[in-house]
Amino acid sequence: MNLTRQAQRVLTDNLSLEDALPTRMPVYVSSVAYLWGVAALSALAALIGSGVVLAVFGPDWYHLSRVGHFVNSVHFWSVQVFFAALVLHLVTKYLMAAWRDGRWKTWMVGALAMAVAFFTGLTGFLSQTNWDAQWIAVQAKDAMNALGVGAFFNTMDTGQVLTLHVVVLPLALSLLVGLHLFLVRREGPVVPIDSEGRDEQAN
Numbered sequence: 205m206n207l208t209r210q211a212q213r214v215l216t217d218n219l220s221l222e223d224a225l226p227t228r229m230p231v232y233v234s235s236v237a238y239l240w241g242v243a244a245l246s247a248l249a250a251l252i253g254s255g256v257v258l259a260v261f262g263p264d265w266y267h268l269s270r271v272g273h274f275v276n277s278v279h280f281w282s283v284q285v286f287f288a289a290l291v292l293h294l295v296t297k298y299l300m301a302a303w304r305d306g307r308w309k310t311w312m313v314g315a316l317a318m319a320v321a322f323f324t325g326l327t328g329f330l331s332q333t334n335w336d337a338q339w340i341a342v343q344a345k346d347a348m349n350a351l352g353v354g355a356f357f358n359t360m361d362t363g364q365v366l367t368l369h370v371v372v373l374p375l376a377l378s379l380l381v382g383l384h385l386f387l388v389r390r391e392g393p394v395v396p397i398d399s400e401g402r403d404e405q406a407n
Contacts, residue, residue, distance in 0.1 A: 219390050226389075233393050237300065240293035241388075247286035248381065252374065254279035259370050263333040283325060290318060302394040310387040317380035324377055327369035330359055341365075 232238075257275050258266050266272035294314075303311040329340050344359040358364055 219386065230393060230395070232396050235396075237296040237396075238393060240289045240296055243289035244286055244293055245381070245385075247282050247289055248377075250282040251279060251286055252378075254282060255370070255374070267333070283328065287321070287325065290321065294318065297394070300394055300396060304394065305391075307387075307391050307394060310384060310391060313380055313384045313387060317377060317384055320373060320377045320380060324369060324373040327365050327373060330365045331362075331369045333362075 254275050258272075258279055261269075261272065266276040297311070297314075326344065330337050330344070341359040345354065348354045348357055348359055357368075
């Protein structure tokens, strides 16, 4: 079994070069309703970049160094932008009924990615190594126990939380976002409800 050849076959069967790198886009994509997904993706890139730097240099650096404070602030504000854009992306796509025309897979992958993002955010709060993180961990412990997952996810276990936040969840989120983008490029942008049947293209 040649995995590389199979991967090539899957990509060529499902995604053309024009789909992956389009030279022409429908005119309705100029609407602000199509902006939020790109904004969330850009914030995610800033999140990953700043997160890698924080993980490499450790808490002593980002608590005590001015540069560390700056990178930590970039990471924090990227989170705010990411979730704000993510919620606006969800709301606009819901109002546009973006699951139409067989796009339900794209919708479900996006919803799953959002759920993973929320859990990643929780583990991020718990990984701050400050008094806020300690307070949140103590309060969240009871919530996890009430949900019946306390035996698998202990909010007060710093090693477990840090591993989830730095390695496991970012990888899962990146894979889901990559799959979401693949499906979006394969299916194309969802057509606005009042534009169905039109074929307006930008020059």
